[in-house]
Amino acid sequence: MYLPKSPSAEAATVTNGPAAVPLGHGKLGLRGVVVQVGVTDGRAHGVPAAELERRLLEMGFVEGARVEILHEGIIGHDPIAVRLDDMRVALRRREADAILVLPDGPGR
Amino acid sequence: MSAALDLRPAADTEAGSLRVALVGTPNCGKTALFNALTGARQKVANYPGVTVERKEGPATTPGGRRLHVLDLPGTYSLRARSPDEAVTRDVVLGRLGGESSPDVLICVADSTNLRLVLRLLLELKAVGRPMVLALNMFDIATRQGWAIDLDRLSGELGLPVVTTVAVRRRGMDKLLEQVDILAATSPNGEQVWREPNAAELRHAHREADRILKACVKQPTLPDTWTGKLDGVLLHPVGGMVILLAILFLMFQAVFSWAVPAMDLISAAFDGLANLVKANMPAGVIQGLISDGVIAGVGSVLVFLPQIMILFFFIILLEDFGYMARAAFLMDKIMGGAGLHGRAFIPLLSSFACAIPGVMATRVIDSKYDRLATIMVAPLMTCSARIPVYTLIIAAFVPRETVYGFLNLQGLVMFGLYAAGVVSALLIAFVLRRFIWRGAVEPFIMELPAYKLPDARNVLTNVLLRAKIFLGRAGSIILPLMIVVWFLSNFPGAPAGATQPAIDYSLAGIIGHAIAPVLAPIGFNWQIAVALIPGMAAREVAVGALATVYAVSASADDVATPLGTLLAQQWSLATALSLLAWYIFAPQCLSTLGVVKRETNSWKWPIIMFVYMMALAYAASFATYHVAVALGGG
Numbered sequence: 001m002y003l004p005k006s007p008s009a010e011a012a013t014v015t016n017g018p019a020a021v022p023l024g025h026g027k028l029g030l031r032g033v034v035v036q037v038g039v040t041d042g043r044a045h046g047v048p049a050a051e052l053e054r055r056l057l058e059m060g061f062v063e064g065a066r067v068e069i070l071h072e073g074i075i076g077h078d079p080i081a082v083r084l085d086d087m088r089v090a091l092r093r094r095e096a097d098a099i100l101v102l103p104d105g106p107g108r
Numbered sequence: 109m110s111a112a113l114d115l116r117p118a119a120d121t122e123a124g125s126l127r128v129a130l131v132g133t134p135n136c137g138k139t140a141l142f143n144a145l146t147g148a149r150q151k152v153a154n155y156p157g158v159t160v161e162r163k164e165g166p167a168t169t170p171g172g173r174r175l176h177v178l179d180l181p182g183t184y185s186l187r188a189r190s191p192d193e194a195v196t197r198d199v200v201l202g203r204l205g206g207e208s209s210p211d212v213l214i215c216v217a218d219s220t221n222l223r224l225v226l227r228l229l230l231e232l233k234a235v236g237r238p239m240v241l242a243l244n245m246f247d248i249a250t251r252q253g254w255a256i257d258l259d260r261l262s263g264e265l266g267l268p269v270v271t272t273v274a275v276r277r278r279g280m281d282k283l284l285e286q287v288d289i290l291a292a293t294s295p296n297g298e299q300v301w302r303e304p305n306a307a308e309l310r311h312a313h314r315e316a317d318r319i320l321k322a323c324v325k326q327p328t329l330p331d332t333w334t335g336k337l338d339g340v341l342l343h344p345v346g347g348m349v350i351l352l353a354i355l356f357l358m359f360q361a362v363f364s365w366a367v368p369a370m371d372l373i374s375a376a377f378d379g380l381a382n383l384v385k386a387n388m389p390a391g392v393i394q395g396l397i398s399d400g401v402i403a404g405v406g407s408v409l410v411f412l413p414q415i416m417i418l419f420f421f422i423i424l425l426e427d428f429g430y431m432a433r434a435a436f437l438m439d440k441i442m443g444g445a446g447l448h449g450r451a452f453i454p455l456l457s458s459f460a461c462a463i464p465g466v467m468a469t470r471v472i473d474s475k476y477d478r479l480a481t482i483m484v485a486p487l488m489t490c491s492a493r494i495p496v497y498t499l500i501i502a503a504f505v506p507r508e509t510v511y512g513f514l515n516l517q518g519l520v521m522f523g524l525y526a527a528g529v530v531s532a533l534l535i536a537f538v539l540r541r542f543i544w545r546g547a548v549e550p551f552i553m554e555l556p557a558y559k560l561p562d563a564r565n566v567l568t569n570v571l572l573r574a575k576i577f578l579g580r581a582g583s584i585i586l587p588l589m590i591v592v593w594f595l596s597n598f599p600g601a602p603a604g605a606t607q608p609a610i611d612y613s614l615a616g617i618i619g620h621a622i623a624p625v626l627a628p629i630g631f632n633w634q635i636a637v638a639l640i641p642g643m644a645a646r647e648v649a650v651g652a653l654a655t656v657y658a659v660s661a662s663a664d665d666v667a668t669p670l671g672t673l674l675a676q677q678w679s680l681a682t683a684l685s686l687l688a689w690y691i692f693a694p695q696c697l698s699t700l701g702v703v704k705r706e707t708n709s710w711k712w713p714i715i716m717f718v719y720m721m722a723l724a725y726a727a728s729f730a731t732y733h734v735a736v737a738l739g740g741g
Binding site: 038045046047050052053054055056057058059060062063064070071072073074075076078079081085086087088089090091092094095 | 317556
C-alpha cells in the first residue's frame with residue numbers, strides 16, 4: 001500500500017523544476033498541479049493549521065489535483081474562483097496560500 | 109454508542125417501519141430526491157436540543173415496507189463544522205436524542221461530480237450501516253457524455269448502485285427496491301468511524317481517484333454552460349451589476365406582486381371579523397375573537413405572500429446554483445464587516461422576516477461568525493416595518509419628484525432600507541473587530557454547476573416555507589396576540605369615560621408610565637401606548653395607533669384616515685423620530701424568541717434587546733433634535 005510521504009518531502013522533489021507558487025499568490029489564468037497542501041508560512045487562520053489542511057483536502061485540494069484560477073473578486077482580486085479537476089471552488093486568497101501549485105510550463 | 113442500543117431497531121418501535129437517511133454532499137439534488145420519495149407528506153420539526161430542521165417523510169417500498177425517510181443537511185465529511193453538519197454526523201452515528209442510527213443509508217451523488225462524494229462514501233462505510241449509492245442527475249451525466257460503469261462501481265465500492273433522476277421521479281422504485289433488499293439481507297457492520305486525519309484523507313482521495321479512473325470516463329461534451337455563465341455572472345464589474353439587478357427585481361416583486369394577495373387576505377380577515385361582530389353578542393368573547401384573534405393573526409398572515417415571493421426567489425436562485433456565486437461576489441464586502449460570505453443568504457432572508465433569516469444562519473460554520481450574523485439580522489428591514497413606514501411616509505413626506513425622476517417618498521423608503529443595511533454592517537464590524545476578535549473563518553465553497561430549476565421542486569419548497577411560517581404564526585404569534593389584546597382591553601373604560609378605552613387599560617397605564625422616558629425623543633403618550641402591543645410584532649403598532657386615536661380599525665382603509673390625523677397631530681420631527689426608532693428597535697418578541705432557541709441561551713436575546721433598544725433611543729433622540737433644530741418641531 002502506498003503510504004503518503006510527508007508533504008514537504010514531496011514538494012522538495014518537484015520544486016527542482018519551475019518554482020511552485022502559493023495558489024493565493026497566483027494571477028488570473030494560472031494553471032498547474034497541486035504539489036502541497038498545508039499551512040507552511042505560519043500565518044494565523046480562523047481555524048488551526050491542521051484543521052484548514054483537512055478542510056482543503058475534503059474540498060478536493062489534494063496533491064496531484066489540477067487547478068486553474070478562473071475568476072477573482074473586484075476588491076483586492078479576492079476571493080478567487082478556481083477550477084479544481086472537474087469542479088469549481090471559491091476561496092479566499094488567504095486560505096489559498098496554504099496550497100502550493102506547480103505552474104504548467106510554457107510547453108504544456 | 110453502545111452496540112446494545114444499536115441493535116434495537118426502530119422497526120420494532122414504529123410498527124415495522126424502517127428509518128432511512130439521505131446523506132450526500134451539498135448540491136447533489138438530495139432534497140429533490142427526498143421530495144420525489146416522500147411527495148408532499150413531509151414533516152418539518154426541530155431536532156431536540158439543537159435547532160436544525162428535521163425533514164422527515166414516509167415512503168413505501170415495492171415490497172410493502174414502510175419507510176421513514178430523513179433528509180440530512182449536505183456535508184463533505186462526517187467531521188462536522190457547522191450545526192447543520194453536526195446533525196448529519198450525529199444522526200448517522202446514532203448519537204442524537206436517543207435515536208439509534210438509521211437502518212439504511214442512501215448516499216446521494218451528483219453523477220456529474222463524483223470525486224468528493226466517493227471520498228465521503230468511503231468514510232460512511234466505516235459507520236457500518238447497509239448503504240446504497242443513488243447516482244442522481246443521471247440524465248444530465250448521460251447528456252454530457254459521462255460513461256459510468258455501474259457494475260464495476262458497485263463492485264469496487266461493495267454497495268448496490270442505482271441511477272436516479274429525482275426531478276423526473278425516475279429510478280425511485282429501483283432505489284426503494286434496493287432498500288428492501290438491504291433491509292432484508294444486509295447485517296449491520298461494526299461502527300468504527302472516527303475523525304480522519306490529513307494522511308487518511310489523502311489516502312481516501314487516492315482511493316476515490318482510483319475508483320473514479322477505473323469506473324468513470326470523462327465526457328466528450330463537458331458542461332460548457334457553467335463556464336460561459338460564470339464568465340458573465342462572476343465578472344468583477346458585470347457580476348456585481350447583475351447581482352444588484354437581481355436584488356432590485358426581487359424587492360420590486362416582493363413589494364408589488366404581493367399587493368393583490370395581501371389585500372385579499374386583509375379583506376378576508378376584516379370580513380371574518382365583521383361576520384363575528386354581526387353574529388355574536390357583543391361582549392368580551394366577541395372582542396377577543398374578532399379584535400384579538402382574527403385581527404391579530406390576520407395582521408401577521410398578511411405577510412405570507414411577501415414571504416412566499418421572497419422564498420420563491422431564494423429557492424429558485426439556490427437551485428439554479430446562483431446563491432454560491434452571490435456569496436462569492438459579496439464575500440469581500442461582508443468580510444470587510446467581519447462577516448462570512450455565507451451570511452449573505454440569512455441577511456437577505458431577513459428582508460422578509462428576521463425569523464427565517466436567523467434560522468438560515470445554521471449553514472455558517474464558525475460560532476462567532478454565526479452569532480454576529482444573528483445579532484445583526486433584525487436590523488435588516490423586515491416586511492413588518494413596511495406598514496409603519498408607509499403610514500408615516502404617506503402622512504409626512506410630500507409626494508414629489510426630485511432631480512427630475514426620483515419619487516421623494518420612494519427615496520425616503522430606500523433611505524430607511526439603506527440605514528438598516530449600513531447599521532447592520534457597522535454593528536457586525538464592531539462585534540468582530542472589538543469583541544470577537546481573530547481571523548475570520550475560512551471561506552471555501554463549492555460553486556456548483558448551473559442547473560435549470562425544477563418547477564415542482566421549487567413549488568414544494570416554497571410551500572414548505574409557507575407551512576413553517578404558518579405553524580409559527582399559530583404557535584407563537586396567536587398567544588402573543590391574545591396577551592396583547594388582553595393588555596389593551598383590561599381593565600375596561602369606566603362609565604362616562606372621555607378617552608378611548610385603551611387609555612384605561614393595562615397597555616394604556618404602561619404607556620403613560622413610560623411616556624416621560626420617551627418624551628425626549630419626541631414621542632407622545634399615544635405612541636408610547638401603541639409601542640406596547642407593537643412589541644408583539646412591529647406592524648401591530650399601526651392598528652394600535654388607530655385604536656388610540658379612536659379611529660375605527662375595521663374601516664376599509666386604515667392608513668388614509670389615520671395618516672391624515674397623524675399629519676395634523678404630530679410634528680415632522682416626531683414622525684422622523686418614530687421612523688428612526690423603527691429602524692433599530694427590537695419590536696418583535698418572536699425574533700427574540702427564535703434567537704433564544706437558536707443560541708440556546710437567554711444571554712443573546714437579552715443582549716440583542718438591550719443594544720437595539722439603546723441604538724433606537726440614540727437614533728431617535730438625534731433625529732428628533734436635529735429635526736427640531738432645523739425647524740421641523
